[in-house]
Amino acid sequence: MTDMPDTTTTAPESATAPAEFADDAAGYYTPGDPIRDTKAPSGPLDERWNTRQFEARIANPANRRRLSVIVVGTGLAGASAAATLGEAGYVVKSFCYQDSPRRAHSIAAQGGINAAKNYKGDGDSVYRLFYDTIKGGDYRSRESNVYRLAQVSTNIIDQCVAQGVPFAREYGGLLDNRSFGGVQVSRTFYARGQTGQQLLIGAYQALERQVAAGTVRCYTRHEMVELIVVDGRARGIIVRDMVTGEIETYFADVVVLASGGYGNVFFLSTNAMGCNVTATWRAHRKGAYMANPCFTQIHPTCIPVTGHHQSKLTLMSESLRNDGRIWVPKKKADCTKDPRDIAEEDRDYYLERIYPAFGNLVPRDIASRQAKNMCDEGRGVGPEVEGVRRGVYLDFADAIERLGREAIEEKYGNLFDMYARITGEDPYSVPMRIYPAVHYVMGGLWVDYDLQTTIPGLFVIGEANFSDHGANRLGASALMQGLADGYFVLSNTIRDYLADGPFDRIADDDPAVVEAQTAVQSRIDHFMSNTGTRSVDSYHRELGNIMWEYCGMERTEDGLRKAIDLIRTLRDDFWRNVKVLGSAESLNQSLERAGRVADFLELGELMCIDALNRRESCGGHFRAESQTEEGEALRRDEQYSYVAAWEWAGPDDPPVLHKEDLVYEFVEMKARSYK
Amino acid sequence: MKLTLNIWRQASTASAGEMKTYQVEASPDMSFLEMLDVLNEELNEKGEEPVAFDSDCREGICGMCGLMINGEPHGPERTTTCQLHMRSFADGDTITIEPWRSTAFPVLKDLCVDRGAFDRIIQSGGYISVNTGAAPDAHATPVPKDNADRAFDAATCIGCGACVAACPNGSATLFLGAKVTHLGELPQGQAERWSRVVDMVGQHDHEGFGGCTNIGECVAACPKEIPLDVISQLNSDLRTAIRKGH
Structure with a gap:
C-alpha cells in the first residue's frame, strides 16, 4: 500500500533516530511515515472506553441479519467473538483447521485468568491491574488499550461463571483466587491446572448454542489460505477444505482474524502442532501491518x-x-x-x-x-x-x-x-x-483501538494482534485478553464499521477474487508438482534452529544479520527442493504444512529485521549490545518507545517501517529491577 | 528399539482400507506420535505417502489425537495417545494401529476420523443459555465447593472419543453423562437441566451411537478418568425429565 488507509493519519514529526545512534537495520528496510492510533479517545483514562462505546455507531437490529462476519479461529478470542456476534444477530461464519472448535490451543493454558475483582480485599483495582500490565510489558504497550483490558476483566469472570465454567471455589461457595507471576495481589481465577480448557469449553458451548440457533455456521477442518481485499476493504477469505482439498471462497462484510500466535516459527515451542502464521501473514501480504514481530515470550x-x-x-x-x-x-x-x-x-x-x-x-x-x-x-x-x-x-x-x-x-x-x-x-x-x-508471541498484526488493522474491514483479536502486552506478557493475562477482545471489545467496535454496510455484493469473477484464487491454486500446484528431495518438516526444523540460535533469548547484530542470510538461502532452497507427496484433492498433511512453512520462512526474516532494528533490550527482547554492566537488560526509551509496524512491500523489496510513538500520560516509565 | 507396525491405511471415507506393515526404529524417550513422525519422514524419503493421523496440542488436553493401539484406545497406559511414550513398549514388539471404530465416527483417511457428531450433541443442549453481557456478578450465586468440584471433574472431558471406541455398543453415554453432570451440578445449569438431557440423548441416538449396557469399558479407556457415576447421573436426570413431561 502506498497510501495511508483512512483508519490512521500521519503525524507530523520526523521518524529518524538521533544521529549518534546506530541504525543496525539500515539497508534491510525502507523508512515509512509514522502512524498514529486515531480511534483511542483522549481525556481521562477511565472514561475512554465508555466514550468509544458511545461514539461507535450501532447497526440497526433489523439490518444485522443482512450483515455478515467471517471469524477465523476458534480459540478463546475467536469462539467468544463468533458467539457474541451471533447473539447480536449478525450472520457469522466461523472457521478452524481442527476437527472441532473445542480443540483450539487456548485449551492448553494451565495457570489462570486475571481479573480486577478485588474479591480478596487486598487492594486490587482496575488501575493496579492496568499498572502491573504496563510495567510487566516493559513500557511498550498502549495505555488506553491496557486500561480497557483491565476494565472489562471483571465482566469476563461474570460471563464465564454464568456459562457454567467450574472455577475453583472456597468452602463458602465463593470463588477462590491465587497470586501469579510476581504481582502483589491475588487476582487470578483458576480451574485447577486447566483454566484454559474450562474457559474454552465455555466459549465453545456458547458458540455451539449459536450454531443451533442458526446465527453461526462452523467450518471445521478448513484452513484459511488467502484474504480477499476488494476496493480497499477486506471482503472475504479463501480456504482449503482439508478433507476434500477443495479450494472455497467465502465473502462477508467484515473479516475477523483470531488465528493465534506464530511461536511455531521456532519449530519447537509449546504451541500446538498446527498453530501457524498463515492467516495473519496472508493478511500482512495484502496490506495489514505486522507490529513488533520480534517480541517473543520464552x-x-x-x-x-x-x-x-x-x-x-x-x-x-x-x-x-x-x-x-x-x-x-x-x-x-x-x-x-x-x-x-x-x-x-x-x-x-x-x-x-x-x-x-x-x-x-x-x-x-x-x-x-x-x-x-x-x-x-x-x-x-x-x-x-x-x-x-x-x-x-x-x-x-x-x-x-x-x-x-x-x-x-x-x-x-x-x-x-x-x-x-x-x-x-x-x-x-x-x-x-x-x-x-518459546511459549507466546506479543507481536502480531497492528490494530488500532477498535482492533482494526490497516486494511479497513479486517479486525484482529487475541494473540494474533499485537496490542496489549508490550514486550512481555504477564502470567494469566493471555486468557484475559483473548476473552476481553472476543466477548466485550470487538462487538462494540466492529459495529461502527458495520453501520456502513451491507457493502456491495462481490461478483465471483471480480479481478481481485480471481487473482487471489489463482495465487492459491498456483502455490498448491507448485508444491504438488515440485520434484524435490527434502521433507517439509526438515525445512521447518532447520528454520527453527536458526530462529532459536539467533533470534531467541539473546540477539546480536552479527547473529541477526547471519540469520537473515541463512533464512533467505533456506527459503530459496525450500521452493526449489521441497517434496510433497500424495494428492491435493484429499486430506494431505504434508501439503498443509508446506503452506505454513512457506509463510514461516517469510515471517522469520521479518522477525530478525525487527530485532535488528530494535537495538535495545526490553521485555522478552534482549539485545546483547544493550545491557548494563551487570548484564541486565537496558531499555532505550528515547530511541525505541515506539511500536514498529512493518508494511509488506513485495517479495523482492525490503519492508517499510512505520513507527507509532508510545505516549505515556499516566504512568512514569521506569527501569525494572529485581535485584 | 526396532518395531513392526501394522497400520490401517484408507485413502478416503468411500474407499476400502487395509492393514499395511512397516518397520521403524524408535527410542524409548519418543512419544508414540513422534515415533509415527519418524515413520512418516522415512516414508516421505522413500516416496510413499505418509500416514495421516490427527494430533494438535500433544500435551494431552485438546482431544485431537486418538488411536486404537493393540486394540486399546490410546494404548496400554491410561493417557492420551500423544502422552504415551515408547518406553511402554519393548524392542521387537509388533504394534497394531487403527482408527477409532464407530459408525458415528466415519474414517476420513488412514487414522483420521470425523467426530462432528460430538459437536452436534453439544449443539442440541450442552450449554447454558446466557448472552454476552447478560451475566450477574460472579459472586451473586455461591456454589457449594462439593458441587463445583464434581462439576469440574465431569468438565475435564476432552471429547477425544476413546469412550466410544472402547464400548462394545459404540455408545457415547460417558461423553453425554459428563456434560449433563457438569452443567447439572451448577445452579446456573438448572433452568435447562431437564430439556437438556432429553435433547442431548435424542441427538446421541440420532447420530448412530449405541445404547449403554453399563459395561464400563469407557471408564477404563478414558484418559481423563471421568467416573462411571456420570452415567448414573445421566440416567437419573433422564428419568426425572421424562416424569416431568419433557
Whole structure:
C-alpha cells in the first residue's frame, strides 16, 4: 500500500533516530511515515472506553441479519467473538483447521485468568491491574488499550461463571483466587491446572448454542489460505477444505482474524502442532501491518529437549518456582553425575546468587536468559543434544523436607505426574530438569483501538494482534485478553464499521477474487508438482534452529544479520527442493504444512529485521549490545518507545517501517529491577 | 528399539482400507506420535505417502489425537495417545494401529476420523443459555465447593472419543453423562437441566451411537478418568425429565 488507509493519519514529526545512534537495520528496510492510533479517545483514562462505546455507531437490529462476519479461529478470542456476534444477530461464519472448535490451543493454558475483582480485599483495582500490565510489558504497550483490558476483566469472570465454567471455589461457595507471576495481589481465577480448557469449553458451548440457533455456521477442518481485499476493504477469505482439498471462497462484510500466535516459527515451542502464521501473514501480504514481530515470550519452565525426534515442548506451570530451587553444578565435571550425589557446596543456585531479592521468582525473561547462560558455559545437565546439555535442575528436595511430600503432592501433583510421564523420572526423588521454550508471541498484526488493522474491514483479536502486552506478557493475562477482545471489545467496535454496510455484493469473477484464487491454486500446484528431495518438516526444523540460535533469548547484530542470510538461502532452497507427496484433492498433511512453512520462512526474516532494528533490550527482547554492566537488560526509551509496524512491500523489496510513538500520560516509565 | 507396525491405511471415507506393515526404529524417550513422525519422514524419503493421523496440542488436553493401539484406545497406559511414550513398549514388539471404530465416527483417511457428531450433541443442549453481557456478578450465586468440584471433574472431558471406541455398543453415554453432570451440578445449569438431557440423548441416538449396557469399558479407556457415576447421573436426570413431561 502506498497510501495511508483512512483508519490512521500521519503525524507530523520526523521518524529518524538521533544521529549518534546506530541504525543496525539500515539497508534491510525502507523508512515509512509514522502512524498514529486515531480511534483511542483522549481525556481521562477511565472514561475512554465508555466514550468509544458511545461514539461507535450501532447497526440497526433489523439490518444485522443482512450483515455478515467471517471469524477465523476458534480459540478463546475467536469462539467468544463468533458467539457474541451471533447473539447480536449478525450472520457469522466461523472457521478452524481442527476437527472441532473445542480443540483450539487456548485449551492448553494451565495457570489462570486475571481479573480486577478485588474479591480478596487486598487492594486490587482496575488501575493496579492496568499498572502491573504496563510495567510487566516493559513500557511498550498502549495505555488506553491496557486500561480497557483491565476494565472489562471483571465482566469476563461474570460471563464465564454464568456459562457454567467450574472455577475453583472456597468452602463458602465463593470463588477462590491465587497470586501469579510476581504481582502483589491475588487476582487470578483458576480451574485447577486447566483454566484454559474450562474457559474454552465455555466459549465453545456458547458458540455451539449459536450454531443451533442458526446465527453461526462452523467450518471445521478448513484452513484459511488467502484474504480477499476488494476496493480497499477486506471482503472475504479463501480456504482449503482439508478433507476434500477443495479450494472455497467465502465473502462477508467484515473479516475477523483470531488465528493465534506464530511461536511455531521456532519449530519447537509449546504451541500446538498446527498453530501457524498463515492467516495473519496472508493478511500482512495484502496490506495489514505486522507490529513488533520480534517480541517473543520464552517460558523458563519447560521440559527439555531429549533428542532430534522432538516434535514439541511441554510447559510446566510457572507456579513450580514458588517452591522449587533452580541450580546447576559449579563444576562442569559434575554435569553427568547423579544430582543427588552432588554436594551442597558444589551446587550453584544461580538465581538466588545473582538476584538475592527475588531469587527463583524473577520474571520469565530473566529466568530464561540465565538458564541459557549456564548451559552456554557448559554447566547444563541432562542428555547432550547436538553437543550441548540444555537443562537446569529444579529441585524440590528442600520443599519436601520443609513441607512434607503430601503438601507438595497436593500443590503440584498433576504437574509432577505429567513430568514423570514424559521423562520417565520421578521428580519426588530426582530433581526435575527444565529449560526455556518459546511459549507466546506479543507481536502480531497492528490494530488500532477498535482492533482494526490497516486494511479497513479486517479486525484482529487475541494473540494474533499485537496490542496489549508490550514486550512481555504477564502470567494469566493471555486468557484475559483473548476473552476481553472476543466477548466485550470487538462487538462494540466492529459495529461502527458495520453501520456502513451491507457493502456491495462481490461478483465471483471480480479481478481481485480471481487473482487471489489463482495465487492459491498456483502455490498448491507448485508444491504438488515440485520434484524435490527434502521433507517439509526438515525445512521447518532447520528454520527453527536458526530462529532459536539467533533470534531467541539473546540477539546480536552479527547473529541477526547471519540469520537473515541463512533464512533467505533456506527459503530459496525450500521452493526449489521441497517434496510433497500424495494428492491435493484429499486430506494431505504434508501439503498443509508446506503452506505454513512457506509463510514461516517469510515471517522469520521479518522477525530478525525487527530485532535488528530494535537495538535495545526490553521485555522478552534482549539485545546483547544493550545491557548494563551487570548484564541486565537496558531499555532505550528515547530511541525505541515506539511500536514498529512493518508494511509488506513485495517479495523482492525490503519492508517499510512505520513507527507509532508510545505516549505515556499516566504512568512514569521506569527501569525494572529485581535485584 | 526396532518395531513392526501394522497400520490401517484408507485413502478416503468411500474407499476400502487395509492393514499395511512397516518397520521403524524408535527410542524409548519418543512419544508414540513422534515415533509415527519418524515413520512418516522415512516414508516421505522413500516416496510413499505418509500416514495421516490427527494430533494438535500433544500435551494431552485438546482431544485431537486418538488411536486404537493393540486394540486399546490410546494404548496400554491410561493417557492420551500423544502422552504415551515408547518406553511402554519393548524392542521387537509388533504394534497394531487403527482408527477409532464407530459408525458415528466415519474414517476420513488412514487414522483420521470425523467426530462432528460430538459437536452436534453439544449443539442440541450442552450449554447454558446466557448472552454476552447478560451475566450477574460472579459472586451473586455461591456454589457449594462439593458441587463445583464434581462439576469440574465431569468438565475435564476432552471429547477425544476413546469412550466410544472402547464400548462394545459404540455408545457415547460417558461423553453425554459428563456434560449433563457438569452443567447439572451448577445452579446456573438448572433452568435447562431437564430439556437438556432429553435433547442431548435424542441427538446421541440420532447420530448412530449405541445404547449403554453399563459395561464400563469407557471408564477404563478414558484418559481423563471421568467416573462411571456420570452415567448414573445421566440416567437419573433422564428419568426425572421424562416424569416431568419433557
